[in-house]
Amino acid sequence: MKTAVITGASSGIGEAIALEFGVAHKMNVVVNYHGNHEEADKVVQSIKEGGGSAVAVQGDVSNIDDVQKLIDTAVKEFGGIDVMVNNAGVEFSSPFLEKSKKEWDLVIGVNLTGPFLCSQAAARVMVDAGKGGTIINTSSVHENLPFPGYAAYCASKGGLRMLCRNLAVELGKYNINVVNIGPGAVATPINKKTFADPEKKAALIEEIPLGRVATPEEIAKLAAYLASDAAKYITGTTVFIDGGLMRHTGSL
Numbered sequence: 001m002k003t004a005v006i007t008g009a010s011s012g013i014g015e016a017i018a019l020e021f022g023v024a025h026k027m028n029v030v031v032n033y034h035g036n037h038e039e040a041d042k043v044v045q046s047i048k049e050g051g052g053s054a055v056a057v058q059g060d061v062s063n064i065d066d067v068q069k070l071i072d073t074a075v076k077e078f079g080g081i082d083v084m085v086n087n088a089g090v091e092f093s094s095p096f097l098e099k100s101k102k103e104w105d106l107v108i109g110v111n112l113t114g115p116f117l118c119s120q121a122a123a124r125v126m127v128d129a130g131k132g133g134t135i136i137n138t139s140s141v142h143e144n145l146p147f148p149g150y151a152a153y154c155a156s157k158g159g160l161r162m163l164c165r166n167l168a169v170e171l172g173k174y175n176i177n178v179v180n181i182g183p184g185a186v187a188t189p190i191n192k193k194t195f196a197d198p199e200k201k202a203a204l205i206e207e208i209p210l211g212r213v214a215t216p217e218e219i220a221k222l223a224a225y226l227a228s229d230a231a232k233y234i235t236g237t238t239v240f241i242d243g244g245l246m247r248h249t250g251s252l
Contacts, residue, residue, distance in 0.1 A: 001026060001027065001028060002025075002027045002028070002082040002083060002227070003027065003028040003029075003030070003074060003078040003079070003080060003081055003082050003083070004021050004027050004028070004029050004030070004081075004082065004083035004084075004085060004227065005029075005030040005032065005070060005071065005074050005081055005083070005084050005085065005118070005122060006018050006021070006029060006030065006031060006032060006085040006087055007032040007061050007070075007085065007086055007087050007088035007114065007118060008032065008033070008034070008061075008087045008088030008089060009029075009031040009032055009033065009040070009043060009085075009087065010031065010033035010034075010036050010039040010040040010043055010056075011036070011039055011188070011189055012186075012188035012189055012190060012216055013087060013138055013183070013186060013188055013216045013219050013220070014032075014085075014087040014088065014138075015039075015043050015216065016215075016216035016217050016219060016220035017085055017087060017219070017220045017223045017224075018031050018043050018047065018054070019043065019046060019047065019050070019220070020217070020220035020221060020223065020224050021052075021083075021220075021223075021224060021227065022046075022047030022050065022052035022053070022054050023046070023047055023050030023051065023052055024224065025224055025227075025228075026051060026052050027052065027082075027083070027227075028052070028053045028054070028077070028078040029044075029047055029052065029053070029054040029055075030054070030055055030057055030070065030073060030074045030077070030078075031043050031044055031047075031054055031055065031056045031057070032056075032057050032058075032059055032061070032070055032088065033056060033057075033058055033059075034058070034059070034060060034061075034088070037056065037058060040056040040058075041056055043056070044056045053078070055073065055077050057069065057070050057073045060110075061086075061088045061110060061113075061114030061115075061117065061118055062109035062110050062113045062114050062117070064117055067114075067117040067118050067121050068121055070118070070121075071118075071121040071122055071125060074125075075125060080125060080126075080129050080131075081122050081125045081126060081133065082126075082131070082133050082134065082227075083133065083134045083135075083136065083227045084118055084119060084122035084123075084133070084134070084135045084136070085136045085137075085138070085223065085227075086114060086115035086118050086119060086135070086136070086137045086138065087137075087138040088110055088111075088114055089110060089111050089138060089156075089190075090106060090107055090110045090111065090190075091107065091150055091152075091153040091190060092106075092107065092150075092152070092153075093149040093150060094149060095149060096149075096151045099151060099152065103152060104151075104152045107152035107153055107156055108152060108155065108156050108159075110156075111153065111156035111157065111160065112156040112159045112160055112163070115137050115160060115163060116163060119135050119137075119163075119167060119178070122135065123135065123167075123171055123174070123176055126174065126176055127174045127176070131175075132174060132175030132176055132177075132232075133175075133176045133177075134176070134177050134178075134179070134226065134227050134231075134232070135167065135171075135176065135177070135178045135179075136178075136179055136180075136181060136223055136226055136227060137160050137163070137164055137178075137179070137180045137181070138180075138181055138183070138219075139157050139160045139161060139164070139180040139181060139182045139183075139238055140153075140157045140182055140183060141182050141183070141184045141240060141242050141245055141246050142154045142157045142158075143157035143158050143160060143161040143180070143182060143238060144158075144161070144182075144246065145245075145246060160180060161180065161238060164178050164179065164180045164236065164237070164238065165236045165237075168235040168236030168237075169236065172235060172236075175232075177231075177232055177233075177234060177235035178235055178236060179226050179231075179234050179235060179236075179237060179238070179239060180237070180238035180239070181219060181222055181223060181226070181238070181239055181241065182238045182239065182240040182241065182242065183214060183219050183240075183241055183242065184208065184213075184214065184240070184241070184242025184243055184245040184246070185204055185208065185213040185214065185242075185243075185245070186213060186214045186215070186216060186219060187213050187214070187215055187216065188216055191213075195213075207245055207248055208242070208243040208244060208245050208248065209243060209244030209245075209247065209248050210243035210244055211243075212243065213243070214241060214242075214243065218241065219241060222239065222241050226239065
């Protein structure tokens with residue numbers, strides 16, 4: 001039975017991945033959350049009710065001590081780590097000329113430093129165990145596609161693109177594959193404001209050839225495939241799941 005650590009797993013895409021892994025694939029799941037322990041506990045309970053095993057761990061992924069606690073808990077509770085899913089992410093909209101360093105540091109800290117710290121700590125466990133493993137990063141179409149107002153977010157995802165490629169080269173000799181998932185528009189709480197505005201939603205849908213946004217569950221099923229042994233030869237790349245958005249914009 002595989003063990004997966006999933007950051008930002010109390011809602012949205014992270015929650016869907018946790019449920020897909022824990023219920024559909026009966027993995028042991030470590031559910032990381034930052035602030036909402038009630039939502040994290042609900043995810044854990046749902047996994048247990050579905051026949052899986054799970055534990056919730058609070059922590060800030062940009063804090064090295066919290067990350068080590070997260071990884072140590074996985075080893076203590078389940079004996080090791082097979083899959084590390086770096087999913088936690090934040091985004092804020094503000095014009096570049098007005099964007100504060102505080103906002104920049106927060107976004108880069110969670111979206112890029114977090115995956116660095118978690119990947120490093122998890123990979124050390126995988127290397128010591130000698131069984132290999134998989135690191136999956138929730139990136140975005142915006143690792144390639146500009147997004148005015150979101151300079152920090154785009155920079156963090158662009159950085160995650162190259163972190164994935166570099167780690168794939170460095171960790172390949174340990175049988176650890178590293179891959180990014182690049183979602184387009186997904187119906188999650190982080191996009192609630194956009195979807196609540198009829199004009200913004202219509203403009204977004206117009207850009208998507210398939211004419212709709214993705215569900216978190218669709219992203220989770222892709223993550224489950226990438227975490228499986230069937231995908232062990234996929235590494236150092238981003239798998240986009242965007243309904244054709246990047247093709248339409250000419251950015252792929």
